[in-house]
Amino acid sequence: MTKIISIIEKVQNANDQLAAEIQEQLQQARLFSLNLMASPGAGKTSVIEKTLAELIPLYNIAAIDGDIATSIDADRAAEAGATAVQINTGGQCHIDANMLKIALGEFELDNFDLLLVENVGNLICPASFKLGTDKNVLIASIPEGDDKPYKYPGMYQDVDALIINKIDLLPYVDFDMDYFKQGVQMLNPDLLTFPISCKTGEGIESWTNWVIGQIKTTKSS
């Protein structure tokens, strides 16, 4: 019954060459890097805080936080022990490779083991702008609803790992985990998935153990 009008806009990938340069730069520094993407309020900064709490005793960690405005997120990362730089995009809905390259200029990369890039809160635009980081991670959250893989396929199909945050809220919201996982499976079979709660701490160790494994592999490569 519903009429569908398709208005396709071709996404420009002019930043791909710059992303390749960043990738080489990070590999030379033997630095493992993560691009964390999510909807506003899914818990990107909380995941970073929990990750830092576990890993700061072990590693030197750089954090780059992208937002439209404020330095709330970088301040939180800095308080949690990272060396943090905030990018204010002035309205742009994602970090692009050019912004990241400028921000990376603020760090002596050889001194760091892990780089956490917190992208702008958005389930659309960041998917189109690769940054040259080792792994792209999507953070979903329970109260967002179980239909998000179906409605934002671009984001789900290109990521290397998926964190499902706020599982402590499962008893209080309508969220069909099977329907959610079917959508994910359709787009990204065998996607590495970490169900966690930043509030209760459930699942955090499994996530940080994976990150530690990746850091070790990068160092020995």
Add this chain to the structure above:
Amino acid sequence: MTKIISIIEKVQNANDQLAAEIQEQLQQARLFSLNLMASPGAGKTSVIEKTLAELIPLYNIAAIDGDIATSIDADRAAEAGATAVQINTGGQCHIDANMLKIALGEFELDNFDLLLVENVGNLICPASFKLGTDKNVLIASIPEGDDKPYKYPGMYQDVDALIINKIDLLPYVDFDMDYFKQGVQMLNPDLLTFPISCKTGEGIESWTNWVIGQIKTTKSS
């Protein structure tokens, strides 16, 4: 301590003239129109369903739903009694005036009393693309967190009304309502605000009464 790098991108408002044309078209049809914007999963479609449940017995209602992919939202609006059209933006993170104009061509506007436009789930891009609708409404939700007005000021400062959805989750998440409201007040003093729960129905009547008042005013203008 945190270093801030500002990268300002000037937002193009090439669609403003088209929005003005739409505004005239809607006014001539004496149709009251709402542009509903929110983060993914804040509850735009649920708010539309609740609104339709109250108003379908009273009015003829058109719904236009924008999404990257699928017609899930327009299907839900159609099931709830609206005449619904889905716009698939093919990756674009907002509805623009051009898309809306094409979608409006599918309706005999004189036959309708209310138009509900559900924008793409995004707290950034839709703020920059006015559509010519009578009122812009932002739907925030409790689990998104209380810092959103500070981090997405563009969205909060230009809207005419704010729905705070999922208030039934207040006991289960850390959400400082005073901090949230201070942020809103700073950007948009005296913003009309409706705290609601689509799950329990709390606050819905106050919202729909406001919509009914706006429809009546538009008809008699």
